[in-house]
Amino acid sequence: MKNSVRVAISGAAGRIANNLLFSIASGQLLGDQQPISLSLLETPARLSMLNGIAMELHDGVFPLLAGVEVSDDPWQAFEGADYVFLISSPLDSLATASKTADARMEQHGNTFALHGKALNDVASRDVKILVISNPVMINALMVQRNAPDLNSSCISALMRLDHNRAHALLAHKAGASLADVRKVIVWGNHSSTQYPDFYHATIGGVRVDALLENDWLHQVSIGLVRQRGYAVIDAYGGLRAASSAAKAAIDHMRDWIFGTRDGDWTSMGVLSDGSYGIPSGIFFGFPVVADGGQVNIVQGLQICPERLEKIHHSADEIYRRCQQFNLL
Template sequence: MAKDPEKPSYSSSHWRQWLNGLAVLFIIAFFWTLIKYMWSFVKIEKEPVKVLVTGAAGMLNLIFHLVFLGQIGYAIVPMIARGLMLGPDQPMILHLLDIEQAGEALDGVSMELIDSAFPLLKGVVHTTDVVEACKDVNIAIMVGGIPRKEGMERNTMLSKNVSIYKAQASALEQHAAADCKVLVVANPANTNALILKEFAPSIPVQNITCLTRLDHNRALSQIAEKIPNNVHVSDVKNVIIWGNHSSTQYPDLNHATATTISGVKPVRELVDSHWSKTEFITTVQQRGAAIIKARKASSALSAASAACDHIRDWVLGTPKGTWVSMGVYSDGSYGIPSGLMYSFPVTCEKGIWSIVQGLKIDEFSRAKMDATAKELIEEKAVAHSCLD
């Protein structure tokens, strides 16, 4: 029978070529797997990041007899050294700054850090010299400052902070790394950050922020406690803190969601509407005062944790579909006047934050957002009068 001319014929040479090709692919796959296996044993350490913490000794509360945020500095440095801020594979050198009266206490903090033998901690610079402290730093966490004390006029408090942040801004301007990221924690955080921005003009405005993540975390926790069936705080996301880190801030849950046993649900469907517009807001606004009343000191632990959260998300990025609250320089979004340090919902990617756009704002929220913006405008005017 004649062979079908359209039917391919496979000779032994074709089979040999096919087997040779298969052998080559197998060898390539084998060596690629071997290289990846061997590479897994090669540890390439990142360059250390220099992190400045001001008010690191936590002693100003004793020196000035104030309820002060200085203990945040003492609380945050071990968190940073353990990798909670920059990740478990990022080494760092800590730069610790405090005033001269706290110099001896600062020595003690440095000794404690060394004694803790943190694997990621590659060095400690502890000093009362602002220039030395700011030298080549990549991240600056500004904890040092003087908050308003009972009986103190707001102008007096702002005036004292203007002088502090003017000096520290100048040092950062001249001596920090060109890409330095700054987080202002000390109250009034928004206005302190604005002062720093004005006296450090070479630092990109995108690189100066203030802390409202503590309020954001408080809001998440309040929602988790309110929702039935034991929803965990990690199941709640996309709450917003609008405005000033003060009693006028607006905690907004209108866009928040929670993962429940029935799936992902809008938070406003899971909680009482009256609670969301009254008790929820006042509890978050007054939480700091409640903690001071309970422990006779400010909320240092939770503030330090929130500062780590803020920097970690800023540097490493926010999870997909999730935003966080950060005090940033307003660009006019949501009708907020430009030129204010105002808390917005933001997402972060590759070290850059972006304000979440397109959220619907109802009449109730609009009034709350404008009220806290008004307070920031007033604080800005007072700070400028102090500069004059």
């Protein structure tokens, strides 16, 4: 049996984490031959709940689960971490969001700055850190700015939920198998400015513009993907998506570790190098390929001025927010 690896999760008492933890313990992240130790981080006020989750993990008798630790100290929780999912302690329901957006963002920023410092001090030097909580691109940059000793390639931001939504929507519209859909992109931010892009997508090797009407592909679908999260919230009576977000986090991390499938890419928030005119130094959702644990932005895509304007609109939103919080 292999030596165990250490997986740390912040905001571990929340709904996303609750779905994520049991999937990881069952081997869905690293496979059925890799033992794992879980390190769970929460605020002091939620430690009692977290202890209950730890009990359930133990009672689940997961063969791969080598241990579970619970803490409210990020330096303890992130010690030697190989893989980290940063969910903070977000509000599960919009109905409980009494603070202004800026106040919530400032609170999150302080949390992610602290987490960045702890990760910088104690995590594995090859750690893979996935930031999940919104505003996800700002939070990822906050971590990166506070972890100067970690390579920026160790940090990424979740766009996979939006990518998966676009992928599933396209398959459903075409009446096709999910496995046959390739080269979907969701550019930009996890917000209403994101740009779902089917221009390069194929189904069974055939370009989708030969299979579906242009208006749906390049107009209607954009709104459907952008609004999907709000549709879920409405259906749940105010609760945010949790199961699909946890699945997206695992999909993101698995592609990062094991590589994207041949002939395909995924959407991932990574630090911009200036590709496609996106300002360097901000985190942004790009099409990427992964291989051997390394992620590279797909280069050379033909993008017309109209589509590029939509992509840059999302970049402008992120850039302004970064400036607002003195991150640039």
